[in-house]
Amino acid sequence: MSVLVKFIGGTPEEDGRYEDGEGREYRYAPQENGALAIYEKETGESIPPEEQPIAIYxxxxxxxxxxxxxxRSDRRAGRVSGY
Structure with a gap:
């Protein structure tokens, strides 16, 4: 599924649309301070914990x-060295 952000005072043409396709998927994450982060990932892959969002509102x-x-399943588990 895609991500659709509706903006305060915006019109439907001004909505933030992040469409899945071309091997990419999008996820959203509300932040503790009320901001909204948008992440991009390759289809079937995970998002590394250090990955920065592509947009923050x-x-x-x-x-x-x-x-x-x-x-949690979108995030890649940490690697353990020595194994």
């Missing part, structure tokens, strides 16, 4: 988001 910019939320 401040808490006064957006009011609604739908689509796939970033989950």
């Amino acid at each position: 401040g808490p006064a910019a957006w009011f609604s988001v739908s689509g796939d939320k970033l989950t």
Whole structure:
């Protein structure tokens, strides 16, 4: 599924659309401060913990988001050296 961000005071043409396709998927993650982060990942891959979001919207910019939320299964497990 894609991610759709609706902005405060925005029109449907101004919505933030992140469409899945071309081997990419998108996830959203609300932050503790009310900001919204958007992440991109390759289809079937995971998002490394150190990966930075491709977009961040401040808490006064957006009011609604739908689509796939970033989950624990989207994050790559850490590697253990020596094994």
